[in-house]
Amino acid sequence: MGLGTYIVRRILLIIPIIIGVTALVFAITMLFNVYQRATLYVRDPKQLTPQNIQGIIDKYGLNDPFYVQYFRWMGQVLQGNLGWSVTASRPVLDCILDKFPVTFEIVLYSAPIIIFLGIYLGVKSAVHRDTIIDHITRSVSIIGTSLPSFWLAILLISFFYVQLGWFMPTRLSSEVQHFVESPNFIRYTRLNTIDGILNGQLWVTADAFRHLIMPIIVLVIIQIALIIRVTRSSMLEALNKPYIILAKAKGLSDKEVINKHARRNALIPTVTLSGLLVASMLTGLVITETVFNMPGLGSWAARSAQTLDIAAVLGFTMFSAVVFVLSNLIVDILYAYLDPRIRLA
């Protein structure tokens, strides 16, 4: 099977998964009774009389069988209408588009650090197996996975913000926020660090980074362990392969053997993991964003889950499922490209 056929087949496989995911999300909302669901469509406190609620139930057919409601809802979603978020008092789709850059900016800086540092440390610890480097790396990564992220975030805030005043929570300081929203500042990408450079206002970029550093530290400490572990074990496996012995026998230097022969083959599982990591970060920075008060997707989803804003939770879950499925697709294609055995199977 060629790469093209593989990609087409993989894309076709997505359709049933998307249908399943959306049906499952919609099914969860069916756990609420019809009156609770009706309040979703209320835009105005005046509508809360019994007759009006009944009118909404009739209008949107909330007593119809599940599949009828599901297809009606899917029809709306395909037209770009994800419903109305009560917590943000805006359409859900606008909310997602507005909050995505905030999350994206955090991921943009933390993901490369996590992936490259993780690979570096994983390879180092495999090459120097059972030495002091290995022990330190492993201990650090175990401690990272054991730390509750919210607790680490609180400790960072109390130390770096309250005590030292170096870095701050939230996205921008208020006067910078004011300037960014003024007409003098053109928001090309909506990412503050990059827009600051594009506008020639480096102090905006500097301020944005002072607010980004703490979330990045938390994410790196918490997430790096997995990359280190996977890289380490696949590197250990690769180092025992016959072609490594051959390469050494040919008289190649250790550096060449490790970098060109072992690491390349060991990186395949790490590629998969990195793709999934980025996807899960794009959709799941709930705790980090909440503690640091960043107005991103995750904190919005947490708030709307707490206030029973069903339309928002539904929209967010839809969005994250799509991101996940798409990144799975990209990873699979990348995987097939890197490792021809996959597409031949």
Place this chain on the structure above:
Amino acid sequence: MDSGRWDEIKKSLQPTIKEWKFILSRIKKSPLSLVGVALIIFYILIAILAPVLAPPKPGADPFMVPRDWLLLKRPILERTAPIPPTTNHIFGTTEGQYDLYYGCIWGTITAFRTGVYVTFFVLLVGLVLGVVAAYYGGIIDEILMRFTDIIIAFPGLILAMALVVAIPNVFNLNLSLLISIVLAFLAALIFLSRRLKITTKIISEAILIIAICVLLFVYKIEWMMTINNLDKVLIALILVGWPGYTRVIRGEVLRVKNEDYVEAARAIGCSDFRIITRHILPNSVYPIIIMASLDIGSIVLSAAALSFLGLGAPEGYADWGWLINISRGWIGQAGLFTYLHAFLIPGMFIFTFVLGWNLLGDAFRDILDPTLRRR
């Protein structure tokens, strides 16, 4: 018991004992895993001794953290402010004058309960569905695996959050419907496992099952359930967690299923149940079960995160995540050290608890990894 039979049992246990001796010797060699064992034993002791270490008031629910009402009579501005450790409160109090020491001690039991329940049910579901999918294959396998794909496609914490919010506190559990679904599933299994050959025996079995279903619907059994928010967290974590285990167990069973000894067992006419329980499971999933039970740490971490977001334990419940959640408002008030204890102490409890499980899990991962062992 006569001695001959006893010897036989001893002989049959020999490999198991040898295996455990090997595992113990490996654990003894690595100082990090010894720290893990020590931490877990420490927490087990705390959980067992909780009624002695922090005796609850007679008649009160032991899981509700007591408040210091005297402190609540202070001037209005400092009424609820956490106070640092004193002789009355060894760890101090937290927002609302809840006793931190009591909360942390009884929180250990909550943590164990969360971890053990979720692991048990996730494994149970994963084991049953994984074995069924792998052993019978075909359409059952396809349906189950596509379903796990769907759930794995979600970010776990978000799905758990949505479920905690969506599960009602009081609901009528329709036992008739549940039992019928299980019966129908079993019937389909029996039917498909016989390669769709319709015999009189199958027809009679089908009639029996339909009759039971009809009876169940005539005498409707319903069970009014009231659950608190913490139970909802458990249910949500179970619903989110099972697909991963189902997949891994399925893979293991698939690997073992075509071995010669399974073929031999089938040839001498063993039943499916016997083949699965005596030949497939002992050779495939015990390592997975051990690994999964060591995931208790990460489950407690997720539960603590949900409690921290205000979706878990109810007000006043002994739960580490909740204790951190209520003291959140005091971060950054009056310098670093005034209120630090209020979130530092429960956080240390979560951290060391999870660390213990992770250290042990890491040791086991090396021990059980067939490519790295016994050189």
